Amino acid sequence: MTCESFPTEAELAAALGRRIIDAVRQRPRLVLGLPTGRTPLALYQELIRITGDERVDWSGVRTFNLDEFVHLGPGDRGSYRTFMEERFFKHLNIPPANIGFLDGRAPDLDAECERYERAVTAAGGIDLMMLGIGVNGHIGFNEPSESLVARTHRVTLDEPTRAANALWFDGDVQRVPREALTMGMGTILQAREIVLIASGEAKGEAVTALLRGGVTTRFPASFLQLHPRVQVMLDDLVAGQLP
Numbered sequence: 710m711t712c713e714s715f716p717t718e719a720e721l722a723a724a725l726g727r728r729i730i731d732a733v734r735q736r737p738r739l740v741l742g743l744p745t746g747r748t749p750l751a752l753y754q755e756l757i758r759i760t761g762d763e764r765v766d767w768s769g770v771r772t773f774n775l776d777e778f779v780h781l782g783p784g785d786r787g788s789y790r791t792f793m794e795e796r797f798f799k800h801l802n803i804p805p806a807n808i809g810f811l812d813g814r815a816p817d818l819d820a821e822c823e824r825y826e827r828a829v830t831a832a833g834g835i836d837l838m839m840l841g842i843g844v845n846g847h848i849g850f851n852e853p854s855e856s857l858v859a860r861t862h863r864v865t866l867d868e869p870t871r872a873a874n875a876l877w878f879d880g881d882v883q884r885v886p887r888e889a890l891t892m893g894m895g896t897i898l899q900a901r902e903i904v905l906i907a908s909g910e911a912k913g914e915a916v917t918a919l920l921r922g923g924v925t926t927r928f929p930a931s932f933l934q935l936h937p938r939v940q941v942m943l944d945d946l947v948a949g950q951l952p
């Protein structure tokens with residue numbers, strides 16, 4: 710695992726944005742794994758900005774988002790799909806058919822998880838997986854637990870995770886769904902390359918555990934230590950807290 714820090718979140722987003730744009734140019738059929746949440750917002754804005762300035766063509770790119778709330782799907786306020794449409798997809802020319810997303814309103818959620826696994830495989834796997842990290846060490850919605858599920862599955866969200874997501878539901882934690890669908894740790898670890906982004910004071914402890922702690926299901930992000938190509942990108946608010 711390599712680790713790089715940047716003075717500000719904006720500088721981190723600029724460096725990673727440039728790297729992703731270069732990858733899209735070099736490999737027009739790139740397969741990207743994408744997170745939602747506060748962390749990637751600056752990156753998405755940067756990618757949209759560079760795309761406008763430099764007329765970047767995303768028409769061959771495929772994307773797979775990490776997770777979605779159960780009972781929410783395309784068009785629903787609060788769904789991760791709507792988050793991504795508003796903040797990223799509608800600003801680029803990725804064909805809708807190339808956008809892979811879990812549908813939390815699918816009638817059979819187990820079948821939906823299986824469909825997603827097949828879709829990732831059919832796309833040839835994920836080339837570059839971007840991740841955020843929860844303060845409890847979750848990635849995607851793989852919450853700390855006695856055991857982890859390898860493949861895409863349905864999960865019950867931890868209460869701190871629901872509280873952190875209240876932001877997307879007008880601050881009302883009661884409206885945050887109790888369950889979600891998420892890529893499993895195995896699905897994530899099969900990506901050829903992984904970049905984990907962490908910014909802001911709240912992430913200091915989690916990143917310390919990620920870099921220095923043992924591999925444990927009680928801290929799912931620790932499994933990234935087993936992957937040969939993981940880069941951790943931090944801003945100084947996080948890096949300044951590392952021992």
Ligand code: F6R
Binds near residue numbers: 849
């Ligand atoms: C969301 C996801 C989560 C977030 C994590 C951090 O798609 O995969 O693991 O990356 O909860 O969220 P923020 O960025 O809001 O702190």
